[in-house]
Amino acid sequence: MNQTTIANPVDVKGVGLHTGVEVNLQLKPAPENTGYIFVRTDLDDFEIPASVEYVSHCSYATTLMRRGVVLSTCEHLLSALRGFGIDNCFIELDNIEIPILDGSSENWVELLANSGLQELHAPRRILKVVERVEYEDNGRKMSVEPSEKFEIECVIDFPHPFIKRQAFHFVLENGSFGQQIASARTFGFEHEIEMLRKANLALGGSLDNAIVLTKEGMLNETPLRFDDEFVRHKILDIIGDVALLGMPLKGKIIAEKSGHAVHAAWMSKLLKTESAWEIVEAP
Numbered sequence: 609m610n611q612t613t614i615a616n617p618v619d620v621k622g623v624g625l626h627t628g629v630e631v632n633l634q635l636k637p638a639p640e641n642t643g644y645i646f647v648r649t650d651l652d653d654f655e656i657p658a659s660v661e662y663v664s665h666c667s668y669a670t671t672l673m674r675r676g677v678v679l680s681t682c683e684h685l686l687s688a689l690r691g692f693g694i695d696n697c698f699i700e701l702d703n704i705e706i707p708i709l710d711g712s713s714e715n716w717v718e719l720l721a722n723s724g725l726q727e728l729h730a731p732r733r734i735l736k737v738v739e740r741v742e743y744e745d746n747g748r749k750m751s752v753e754p755s756e757k758f759e760i761e762c763v764i765d766f767p768h769p770f771i772k773r774q775a776f777h778f779v780l781e782n783g784s785f786g787q788q789i790a791s792a793r794t795f796g797f798e799h800e801i802e803m804l805r806k807a808n809l810a811l812g813g814s815l816d817n818a819i820v821l822t823k824e825g826m827l828n829e830t831p832l833r834f835d836d837e838f839v840r841h842k843i844l845d846i847i848g849d850v851a852l853l854g855m856p857l858k859g860k861i862i863a864e865k866s867g868h869a870v871h872a873a874w875m876s877k878l879l880k881t882e883s884a885w886e887i888v889e890a891p
Contacts, residue, residue: 622707683848691785737859
């Protein structure tokens with residue numbers, strides 16, 4: 609249960625979901641107690657740690673900002689790193705946004721598996737929840753309570769025939785992230801696309817990297833990867849956002865109709881409630 613990093617560098621090229629710009633990205637091994645550090649190689653290697661402290665806004669993606677330098681749509685990569693069990697990693701990129709790849713974390717997990725995992729000497733540090741903390745905003749809820757595992761119980765509810773009310777209970781153990789969560793893709797609604805593009809968002813979106821839902825079905829010709837792919841993707845997003853706590857969490861998260869803004873507000877409340885958690889070393 610020592611800390612880990614990747615064994616070998618990983619190179620990726622792709623487009624940003626919202627900016628539509630081409631991005632070159634490289635994952636590099638990092639020493640113990642580094643965490644996840646984004647490095648903007650186009651801006652003199654400016655560093656942005658993956659931390660709740662730097663969350664700037666959360667409309668349709670989680671965006672970090674430090675001293676005016678922005679890093680967008682980090683949640684799918686962070687989800688893969690945390691789900692795969694990587695504690696420390698440098699993430700170098702030459703533009704503003706992480707590549708969207710296929711809209712899930714599946715490609716990231718494959719790349720991490722090819723790189724391999726390297727164990728470091730320092731023990732893994734864990735944020736252990738000892739007291740329930742809840743946040744609610746207009747019917748959107750998120751809470752955490754003590755548990756001996758990292759688990760998420762998530763419910764979503766959309767008035768669409770492919771979604772409706774979906775619930776999933778996920779426990780991170782024995783490769784469960786790769787089997788149950790990693791391949792669930794991001795999704796959106798056809799009627800939102802014009803509005804998003806007027807706001808200079810979703811400029812890199814396509815049927816290759818998102819599920820696009822019409823009023824009665826979807827535009828994609830390929831089938832859903834799971835019947836409940838939508839709630840599984842919400843769990844993928846939660847894992848990626850919760851990675852911004854800076855270390856693995858031991859506790860049970862319960863989320864209902866949550867989104868990136870709720871995740872960020874709940875994490876801030878959790879960290880401010882110092883009686884609710886303690887930092888322990890993995891046994």
